[in-house]
Amino acid sequence: MASIKDIARRSGTSPATVSRVINGSGYVSEASRARVQEAIAELGFLPNAGARRLRSGESRMVGVLLPALDVPFFAILAHVIEQALFQAGYQALICCTDESAAAEERYISTLLSQGVDGVIAASVLADGDQYGRLAGVPVVALDRDLPGLAAVKVGADHHAGGRLMAGHLLDQGHSRIAVIGAPAHSAPIQARLAGALERLAEAGHSPVAVALGPVHDFDACRALAEDVLETSPTALIGTTDIAAIGAIHAAIGRGLRVPADLAVIGFDDLPAAAYVLPALTTISQPLREIAAAATAQLIGLMTGAPLPPPAPFALRLVRRETT
Amino acid sequence: MASIKDIARRSGTSPATVSRVINGSGYVSEASRARVQEAIAELGFLPNAGARRLRSGESRMVGVLLPALDVPFFAILAHVIEQALFQAGYQALICCTDESAAAEERYISTLLSQGVDGVIAASVLADGDQYGRLAGVPVVALDRDLPGLAAVKVGADHHAGGRLMAGHLLDQGHSRIAVIGAPAHSAPIQARLAGALERLAEAGHSPVAVALGPVHDFDACRALAEDVLETSPTALIGTTDIAAIGAIHAAIGRGLRVPADLAVIGFDDLPAAAYVLPALTTISQPLREIAAAATAQLIGLMTGAPLPPPAPFALRLVRRETT
DNA sequence: TTGTAGGCGTTATCAC
């Protein structure tokens, strides 16, 4: 790899001048600039990011901590964040913590080692010790609070979303309502559950069953729903679309008709929600908008120009065919 | 951030000794080692990755180039690759090229600047100039060949997969067969199409319609299918599950019954394929296995212990309810 | 307007 010394030699200038050209800083004559740029092009020079970071203290990298990428919800967030960061001149270091606190701690060490300029995190950690290590690094909490850290948080109001789900089923005249979902330890899931229970309680009801499992995929949620259906609810709240779709399959497998025998509502409005049959009624949250806002917040923090907190994100009931 | 000098001072040793402790290299007395480790723990020392890279030339980072993360197929690959790399002590630099050659070129510059130790790439590039810049860096091609680069390639045989799709529909007695899919410029998609056409031709048939669009999501594929259904096929090949599911919705929207009026087969066997109704018949490819194999190949290349090329990946017809 | 020199944190070499 060519270095600025090579460029200096080839262009008959000095490393300092080359640096000035690269960074557009200080005075450089047009003649020098042209010769330097020519040499850069000829040698295919690219600055050494490690050396830059060593010298300047800035890495132009951002850590993005997510529980997983093989869950569409997080994959969409990661996609938007990565694109927005790159466009702003930052490289995303995407880390899949795999719902493991130990893994998350190891990732935080790595990010510190890399000297990231900022972090966006959807954490699974229960306490704040780990994020305390990031003191001095701008951090944005995504989708859920960061324990014990007064970081900017960007995400939907999951409690309100839970109320919305319950409210819709109540409006439809249901009273035997069950809740299923996963992963149980997830704060947003817990918040949706709490919101739903609160709304149910206001109507004088309590759920006929609540089942939160550890694994968040179609198969696991379907299995979860099997048990819940024994309690013969007339309506079911899935804390995510994945959970709701799993439950629909459990119901249909038992010969129930959806929504005639069992109404189902989900949460997230993932692309698949509109493309299952019957199409899923769900609460949509503006995922891409949330990801973009989180990135913008972080960039504001990193550049010393913090943004006002984003306006609350609109949750919307999307009525389709399962209620 | 504490440096090895701080650790040296605090432990009454020298930077050299600290380095030896950190890297487990050279001779260090037990007493020194203990004092150094204590100091490291007390100060929460983490080595500066930039300085290491500058000194050693190794970054312990790997570039992962993918068209997108908001497409489940790539998100699953990214997930498995990221996890496997991290476990092996490498950080993944995941780059979403967004199906754009210009973006891919920019990402390659960034990766070079970062001095990545290796690259795994599912490229959208049509020519090999860009990857030529990576000369000297171990590269593994994922899911599709890298133009003009004799890199290791890890992926399924899409042509054979295309034949499998057509063969299954032929077996079911269909002869009015159409093909829809996206994105049109994607090499694997083209290979599946070619395989399907070849198999059809062997049976003396040609497709009643072929429609490949630029955008690969449910909505776009559904729109694509609308036109194709005008040609009243009795069976339809989706070049991916997304395309197939979009097409099913177009068909049902027109009052057709699936599979009675229209049989549909997809490709990939994404989680959603089993959870649409009717459940999708599709060709499954072992996505996670492919991702793991690609990572293993790259690690072999990076550590100077190349692995024999992986055994061909098994494509499997998964018969469900749409044929 | 340009060049020289020093140092960021680390590791490998060499001398003790």
Place this chain on the structure above:
DNA sequence: GTGATAACGCCTACAA
């Protein structure tokens, strides 16, 4: 066993 020391590539005073 251990500690100086040099060098990796870059940027920025400072000098010219």
